[in-house]
Amino acid sequence: MDTAREHGVPVILVQHTSPADSPLFAAGGHSWELHQEVGRRPYDHLVEKTMASAFAKTDLAGWLDAQGIDTLTVAGYMTQNCDESTARDAFHRGMAVEFLSDATGTLALSTRAGSATAKELHNHVLVVMDSNFASVSTTAEWAGAVRSGEPLPRPNIWASTRGSEMD
Template structure:
């Protein structure tokens, strides 16, 4: 097993800009991201930092602006590769897939923002590329959503994504659980769509 940690879009926009992360509380999720980065560094797990980049005139993540810049705590830590992306998935239009393949990575750990957007998109793409995926529940986060289809609190959005990820696409774990697995050199338990539907099937029986 060869892991890599991908730290997605931990940028000022989510802290002091127009998209402040609401759940988990952004300072708590940031602390978990930093713990994951430190753990990865200590145990030889390569770290990829991803930065969302929009045109300079964009109101969100405008290239060169303060909101576009990485949080200083992330920027100040060592990492192995920087990916600039323009869409939700860190794989789309970037060299991430090739970079991971060249290093023999077969397991991708997802941290950063936002849970249902760039995190979930990257996790699903990784899954469909044949990678095992790990999704850190406390090192990710999001905002409340209101659309023509309805509205959800940030906590509801976050928790709904974790349930779906854990049903098939990713092993969902806290940063502490993941760090213990890294130290032991062990994989996290893999998700099972069969097992995740058993409770519902039993209720219908």
């Protein structure tokens, strides 16, 4: 956030809001509050969302369009849910998307379809994002690109599948 502000990159905070009786993100509850470190920093726009993607039923698309913003950098929680949904929606809107690998995170999942450790799940999402939907980088790599004015390498689905066979 600090690097973005220092270089004129708008900062958008996204807050997930669930009904008051929800076990997570209940409006006004502790898990709903912005992280103290994030909330104390200046930002340009706050998006309050109720669905995984920050674009779904919010003013984000209109705000980005009004500002002439064509690139979205994604950081936050959870990698395979809110972050991935937002990144895919931005990509489908024609935006360049950047996904910060060390500024997103998740938990292990276990469903009827199988299970994955947090690390496996996170890494799989990063591979998929970087194959087509987003430029995946570390925060340090992203900050370096912002400082230099050079874009991050863009994903290439064709290059990412070279040499592999379909199972």
